Amino acid sequence: MENIVFGIGITALTGALATVAGAAEDTESNIGSQGDPNSQVQLAPQMGFLHRIFNKAVAGEPPAYGLWCCLGAGLAWAFMAMQINAVLAIVLGCVLAVFVQGVYATTAYLGRQASLKKFGQPIYVDILKSMTTVTMAHAFVAIFCTVTLCFLINAALGHPFPLPLLGLVWGIALGAAGSATGNPYYGKERQYQNQKFGAGVPISASGNIVRYAEAGERNSLDNGFFTAKLGGPASGVCFGLIVFLELWRTVIFEKIDFPGLGPGWYAIFVGILMILVFTIADRYIETWARKTYGPYAEPKEASS
Amino acid sequence: MTVKVEVVEGGVPHTKIMAAGIIVSLVCLYLSYLNTMTGTEMFSFFGGLAVVAALIWGSHTIKVLCSYGIGTGVPSAGMIAFGSGVIAMLLATKFGLAAPIVAFVLAIVVGLILGYLSNEVLNMKIPAMVQSLTELAVVGAFTLMGFAVLISGSFTFTGLTTGSITILGASLPSYQVSFIGGSLIAVAFMLGGIAIQHPFNACLGPGWTQDRMLMLTAECGFLSMIVAAVMSFALITTGSALISLIVAIIGWIYTYKQYFALSKRDAADWLDAKPIPDLEGH
Amino acid sequence: MSAVAAKPAAGGAMNPTAMGVGIVMLLILLGICWYVAPGLGLMALIGIIIGGVLIGFGTHFVPVGGAPAAMGQAPGIATGVAMLAAGAGLAGLFGGAWAAEQGTVIAVVTGGVGGGLMMAITCMMVNFVYVFGMGIPAASGKVKADPITGDTQAEYKSQGTEGHGLPFVSFVGGVVGGILGGAGGTLIYLMLLDLYKVTLPTMMSATEAQIMPIAVSAAGMFAVGMFLVNAVLTAYNITGTIEGPHDPKFKRWPRSVVASAVASALCGIVAILIVVI
Numbered sequence: 075m076e077n078i079v080f081g082i083g084i085t086a087l088t089g090a091l092a093t094v095a096g097a098a099e100d101t102e103s104n105i106g107s108q109g110d111p112n113s114q115v116q117l118a119p120q121m122g123f124l125h126r127i128f129n130k131a132v133a134g135e136p137p138a139y140g141l142w143c144c145l146g147a148g149l150a151w152a153f154m155a156m157q158i159n160a161v162l163a164i165v166l167g168c169v170l171a172v173f174v175q176g177v178y179a180t181t182a183y184l185g186r187q188a189s190l191k192k193f194g195q196p197i198y199v200d201i202l203k204s205m206t207t208v209t210m211a212h213a214f215v216a217i218f219c220t221v222t223l224c225f226l227i228n229a230a231l232g233h234p235f236p237l238p239l240l241g242l243v244w245g246i247a248l249g250a251a252g253s254a255t256g257n258p259y260y261g262k263e264r265q266y267q268n269q270k271f272g273a274g275v276p277i278s279a280s281g282n283i284v285r286y287a288e289a290g291e292r293n294s295l296d297n298g299f300f301t302a303k304l305g306g307p308a309s310g311v312c313f314g315l316i317v318f319l320e321l322w323r324t325v326i327f328e329k330i331d332f333p334g335l336g337p338g339w340y341a342i343f344v345g346i347l348m349i350l351v352f353t354i355a356d357r358y359i360e361t362w363a364r365k366t367y368g369p370y371a372e373p374k375e376a377s378s
Numbered sequence: 379m380t381v382k383v384e385v386v387e388g389g390v391p392h393t394k395i396m397a398a399g400i401i402v403s404l405v406c407l408y409l410s411y412l413n414t415m416t417g418t419e420m421f422s423f424f425g426g427l428a429v430v431a432a433l434i435w436g437s438h439t440i441k442v443l444c445s446y447g448i449g450t451g452v453p454s455a456g457m458i459a460f461g462s463g464v465i466a467m468l469l470a471t472k473f474g475l476a477a478p479i480v481a482f483v484l485a486i487v488v489g490l491i492l493g494y495l496s497n498e499v500l501n502m503k504i505p506a507m508v509q510s511l512t513e514l515a516v517v518g519a520f521t522l523m524g525f526a527v528l529i530s531g532s533f534t535f536t537g538l539t540t541g542s543i544t545i546l547g548a549s550l551p552s553y554q555v556s557f558i559g560g561s562l563i564a565v566a567f568m569l570g571g572i573a574i575q576h577p578f579n580a581c582l583g584p585g586w587t588q589d590r591m592l593m594l595t596a597e598c599g600f601l602s603m604i605v606a607a608v609m610s611f612a613l614i615t616t617g618s619a620l621i622s623l624i625v626a627i628i629g630w631i632y633t634y635k636q637y638f639a640l641s642k643r644d645a646a647d648w649l650d651a652k653p654i655p656d657l658e659g660h
Numbered sequence: 661m662s663a664v665a666a667k668p669a670a671g672g673a674m675n676p677t678a679m680g681v682g683i684v685m686l687l688i689l690l691g692i693c694w695y696v697a698p699g700l701g702l703m704a705l706i707g708i709i710i711g712g713v714l715i716g717f718g719t720h721f722v723p724v725g726g727a728p729a730a731m732g733q734a735p736g737i738a739t740g741v742a743m744l745a746a747g748a749g750l751a752g753l754f755g756g757a758w759a760a761e762q763g764t765v766i767a768v769v770t771g772g773v774g775g776g777l778m779m780a781i782t783c784m785m786v787n788f789v790y791v792f793g794m795g796i797p798a799a800s801g802k803v804k805a806d807p808i809t810g811d812t813q814a815e816y817k818s819q820g821t822e823g824h825g826l827p828f829v830s831f832v833g834g835v836v837g838g839i840l841g842g843a844g845g846t847l848i849y850l851m852l853l854d855l856y857k858v859t860l861p862t863m864m865s866a867t868e869a870q871i872m873p874i875a876v877s878a879a880g881m882f883a884v885g886m887f888l889v890n891a892v893l894t895a896y897n898i899t900g901t902i903e904g905p906h907d908p909k910f911k912r913w914p915r916s917v918v919a920s921a922v923a924s925a926l927c928g929i930v931a932i933l934i935v936v937i
Binding site for chain 1: 726727728729730731732733737738739740743744746747748750751753754755757758759760762763766769770773774776777778780781782783784785786787788789790791792793794795796797798809811815816817818819820821822823824825826827828831832835872873876877880881884
Binding site: 462464491494496499501539561564567 | 882
């Protein structure tokens with residue numbers, strides 16, 4: 075029983091860490107215009123819209139975070155193998171992983187902007203200096219939380235995978251959850267603030283991203299400021315729920331016998347039940363939107 | 379799908395880069411065998427140099443492959459390269475001294491079959507597909523083997539699975555503290571997987587230049603080598619790991635500076651805290 | 661499929677000769693395995709092939725819109741198909757590996773449920789952000805009505821786009837894809853783990869407890885590697901984006917199943933040879 079209480083405590087802690095990690099991950103990638111909205115930042119100068127947005131296309135978010143978290147975990151593992159205290163090892167590992175992330179961010183920005191010479195897009199050194207540091211700070215929060223939760227899963231809950239492999243698995247999952255949830259909010263709602271609210275961006279408007287702020291010219295810090303209010307927390311809730319529910323159903327129900335089937339099945343049925351709950355929630359959201367917002371009036375006539 | 383978007387214009391031809399990549403990686407991997415011959419771990423850094431050479435070749439292959447629209451992002455090419463490379467490399471480590479050659483041959487077989495599957499069974503009909511996936515599998519296998527040498531000082535299966543742990547001054551053999559047992563291979567997998575696709579992903583666009591992209595690849599390789607060298611402190615002697623770290627840092631600083639210079643050369647403008655320039659007609 | 665659906669591109673055609681060659685290759689690989697490692701090795705390879713096919717087939721269900729989805733220009737989840745499938749599948753593998761000691765069936769089902777749960781949460785949050793964050797209802801561009809709920813789609817599609825968000829059929833597709841991917845990844849892992857647990861102690865002359873870290877780590881790494889190979893091959897098959905099971909591109913799945921089976925057999929036999937040579 076004591077074991078289970080301990081497990082629940084660790085589960086709650088990992089869920090909280092995952093929520094913070096998800097929120098930080100999404101904000102970081104939005105400040106860097108990483109992931110799919112990047113295509114528009116890349117496209118804008120080609121359509122004649124020069125901008126001052128940070129454009130760091132390291133890779134898609136899932137592989138990039140797969141690397142950062144796996145690297146942080148691997149370095150932490152190596153430091154622990156050198157008999158360094160676990161907390162210090164994790165912090166040091168994450169610091170080095172963030173260094174790698176920062177270097178990749180700068181080279182990505184330089185490369186993309188230099189290749190846009192034909193359209194007159196310059197390289198802004200001040201963007202490099204001010205944005206890279208901010209993304210590094212957010213990336214540190216995301217990586218540190220993910221590596222710590224992997225460490226807890228491995229050391230306290232007894233998962234068989236070694237730390238670096240857990241870092242790879244949860245890093246990719248973090249990137250997948252964060253990009254899935256956070257990308258539309260940045261891509262549509264922020265980049266195309268000039269387009270109609272409550273509708274997708276017409277394909278004809280592609281590339282015409284908002285480049286001016288309330289005062290002066292918009293930079294990527296403004297974007298992080300905006301998406302940190304909904305896209306970031308939503309990504310955090312998404313990743314937090316994934317980690318928490320996955321651990322929770324295992325920790326509590328794994329050992330309990332299901333009548334007639336034996337142990338293990340309880341956790342499975344609880345998982346299926348949770349899938350059904352989310353299905354119902356999704357259906358409710360979908361029908362609520364259809365009822366409340368209604369169909370688009372005269373879809374053929376409206377023009378932008 | 380079958381329209382070639384842009385050709386490789388000017389610069390060093392791909393075959394030359396490929397030949398250089400194969401030879402330099404193989405030579406560096408074999409030079410690391412000096413470790414066994416001299417009984418030290420001082421030559422582990424040759425593994426890191428093999429990584430850099432293989433990555434330079436691989437990133438140019440990705441450039442050739444992704445010039446055709448393959449429908450998915452550039453990163454996926456890096457993932458399939460290492461997914462197929464990792465199995466070829468691990469089987470090859472069983473062959474002792476012949477490991478790098480076996481890895482080369484095995485990766486060619488795996489890559490050819492995967493290329494055939496994509497091109498014919500999946501009907502992608504991309505002319506460069508078979509050759510590119512074959513090359514990428516070899517690059518993946520070489521890169522992973524290079525990281526293995528760099529981190530653990532050896533490319534044999536026993537060397538990769540056996541480490542030692544020091545408890546209260548006594549050294550005990552341990553399978554857990556090893557390249558494979560500790561899953562450092564996962565870190566090598568991701569380090570290579572990002573480093574191979576990043577240069578083309580970062581430099582793509584109408585102003586793509588070959589020397590800038592390849593310089594960036596070298597930079598990514600040395601950057602990966604720095605962190606891999608830090609991890610190697612856990613598995614090889616401090617002095618040897620320090621040599622790898624110093625080589626990596628020197629290489630990284632040089633290539634990073636060069637890359638900045640090349641970007642400055644290629645960029646439309648290099649501005650500090652200036653507004654968006656006015657374009658005619660907008 | 662309805663009339664709204666675009667005509668599949670030329671890339672949608674099957675190549676019967678190549679499919680035949682693929683099946684012959686599969687049989688040859690199975691034959692090699694039967695020759696060098698009958699019994700346990702062959703069983704493991706068959707499990708790996710089934711797992712690979714599950715991954716390849718499952719990835720077709722995952723609704724991914726790529727870059728246009730991030731602008732609300734196309735339905736689906738705004739990320740890459742291979743990596744989203746990997747995210748779900750690896751989350752499933754995580755759960756499955758944890759339950760490994762409770763038996764193959766429980767572990768595989770646990771892995772599947774883990775992957776499905778990850779996709780269910782993600783898909784719900786995607787719709788949450790579209791509806792409550794951006795005020796956009798879900799609409800598919802490829803079909804007139806949702807095949808499951810019967811909801812009409814065209815009038816909820818905003819002007820100048822191909823649709824947006826995740827209609828219910830895409831949600832279900834995502835969950836099914838996560839389940840298949842998670843189960844497939846776990847199956848590959850378990851097959852290799854069982855094989856390594858038996859063969860590695862004699863090969864390295866050590867006890868089973870001593871080689872456990874190596875068996876777990878190598879099997880886990882191979883499972884991840886094969887997952888990525890299969891997911892990327894499927895991504896090539898659907899050229900990067902798909903709306904879900906109602907998308908015309910979904911009909912291309914036989915090609916992917918053959919390709920995944922051969923690729924998994926190839927990777928699997930190499931992974932098995934490590935311990936039998």
